[in-house]
Amino acid sequence: MRTDLVAALDIGGTKIAGGLVDGRGLILERAQRATPARHDGETVMRAVEEVLADLAASSVWGNVRSVGIGSAGPVDAVAGTVSPVNVPGWRDFPLVERVRAATGGLPVELIGDGVAITAAEHWQGAARGHDNALCMVVSTGVGGGLVLDGRLHPGPTGNAGHIGHISVDLDGDPCPCGSRGCVERIASGPNIARRALDEGWVPGPDGDTSAAAVAAAARSGDPVATASFERAARALAAGIAATATLVEIDIAVIGGGVGNAGDVLFTPLRKALTDYATLSFVRRLTVVPAQMGTDAGLVGAAAATLLRGAARL
C-alpha cells in the first residue's frame, strides 16, 4: 500500500492553508494561518513556516516525499519565486528555496493557484475525463488554469490560464493590472457589487453590499442586481469563448464565491456563450459549476506534484 504523502500549501491573500495529502487526494492533516498580507515578506514567510511546523508535528510527516505549492500569482516556477498581487511584501520572493529549507530539503513544486484548482478539478472534480478544460475561480479575483491534451498545462512559469486578466473590452475601464476591460474588472465579486451600487441597487437592512447580497437580490427579481450579474456573465462568456477558440477546450468549470451563485450566474452565462462561442469547433462547449470546494487548492497543489513526480519516474 502506498503511503507516500505530499505536503501541500495553498497560499492566498487571506489565508495560508496546509495539508498532508495522500495519493488518493485525501487530506490527512491540516494546518492554517491568516495571511499577514499587509506585513513585510519575512512576516508572511513566518506564517508559512508555522503551517509547515504544524504539519511536521504529525505522526505521518515521515512519509512526506515532496511539497506542492499553489500560490496566488503571478508566480515564477522557473525562478521559484512568487509576487502575489495581494501580498505586497512578496515581490520575486524566493518561496521555493525558503520552503525547501524549512522542510529539510524536500523537493518543492510551485504552480499558480488557478493551475492548482484546475489540477484538482481535473483529477477528481467537474473536469474529470475531459482532455481539454478551463477551470476558473470567480471570487474576489478571477483566476484559472488549463488542461490541454489530457494534461495540466501550467506553462513555463506556472501561470497559464490567467483568464482574469485578458481584455474583453479593449476600450474598457482601467484594471489594477494596468490593462483595460479585463474579465476580472467586470466579473469579479467586488466589481459585480460595485456596478450594482453604481446603478442604484439598494442593499438590504443588514447593509450587506457583497456580491452574495447582490446575488440574493437578483434571485428576488431586483433588475439592477440581475443586470450586474448579466454583465459579469457576458464578460465571462467572452473570456471563456476566447479560450475555447484559442485552445479548443470543451468544458469550462467555474468555482469560487461568484461561481457558487448558481442560476443567477449560470443562466445568463450559458446564454451569452451562444453569442460569443460561434465557430463550429467551440459550439459544444459546456459550462458547469466546480465540485471540489474550498479544498481544491490543497488537493490540486498535491495533484500537480504527484503527476509531475509520476512523469519523472
Add this chain to the structure above:
Amino acid sequence: MRTDLVAALDIGGTKIAGGLVDGRGLILERAQRATPARHDGETVMRAVEEVLADLAASSVWGNVRSVGIGSAGPVDAVAGTVSPVNVPGWRDFPLVERVRAATGGLPVELIGDGVAITAAEHWQGAARGHDNALCMVVSTGVGGGLVLDGRLHPGPTGNAGHIGHISVDLDGDPCPCGSRGCVERIASGPNIARRALDEGWVPGPDGDTSAAAVAAAARSGDPVATASFERAARALAAGIAATATLVEIDIAVIGGGVGNAGDVLFTPLRKALTDYATLSFVRRLTVVPAQMGTDAGLVGAAAATLLRGAARL
C-alpha cells in the same frame, strides 16, 4: 539520403496550391488552381484533384508517402471534414476521404491553415527555437496557430489558435462569425480600409482602397489612415496579450498582407502591447514579422505531416 516526400495542399478561398515537399522543407514540384469558391462542392473538389493530378505527373511522385492539407477553416481533423467560411459549397465536406481516394490510399493529415503557417514558421521561420509561440496571418481574414511546450498545438479538431475570432470588444460591431468585436472585425485588411474610408480617408487618383493603399497613406503621414492602423494594432495587441496570458507564449509572429505593412503596423502594435500585456510573465513578449512568405501554407502542411509521422515512429 532521405527521399521521402509529402504531397502538401494549401487550400484557401482564392487558390488551391499543391507541392511535393522534402524532409528539408524544399518544394520540388508545384501545381495550382484558382478556387472555384462560388461553385458547388464537387467543382471545388475537382480543382483539388487537378492539382493532385499535376503533382502525380512528376517523376518523383513515387517517393510520396503521405499527404498534408492545410485548409481554410473551420476544419474538423477528427471527422476529416472542412467547412471553409469562404467556400460555401463545402460544409462538412469529407476532404480527407476524397484526397485519400484521389491518391491511391495515402495517409492524409488535415490541419487548419493558421496551424499550417505556424508549423512552417516554427520549423524554419521566425518562431524557430521558440517553445511557446503564436503565429498569425493578418490579411483578408485573421488566422493563427500555436506552438506550446515546443510542439505544434493543433487542438483536437485542428483549429486551435483561431485568434481572429476572439472578442476583444464584447459590445463591439457584429462579426460575420456571429460574435461581436472579434480581432478580425477590427484588424483585417478590409476592415482597416473600411474604417479609413468611413472616417474620411480619400484614396489616391488610382482609386485603390485596399489596406495596402491605406498603409501607403499612413506612411505619408495621413492621420486618418494612421489612426485606422493604430486601431487595428490595438485589437491585435489585445488578442496577442490575451493569448500570452492564457498560454504563456513568448513570441508572436505576424504575416499576411497587413503583417507586411511594416512599421505602420508594428510600431503602434508594440506600443499597444505594453498597454495590454501587463502581468510579469507576459512582459517579455516580442512581436516580429513572419519570414516564410507565401509558401508557408505548403511548407507548414508538410511539416505538420512530417512531425506527426515522426511522433508515430
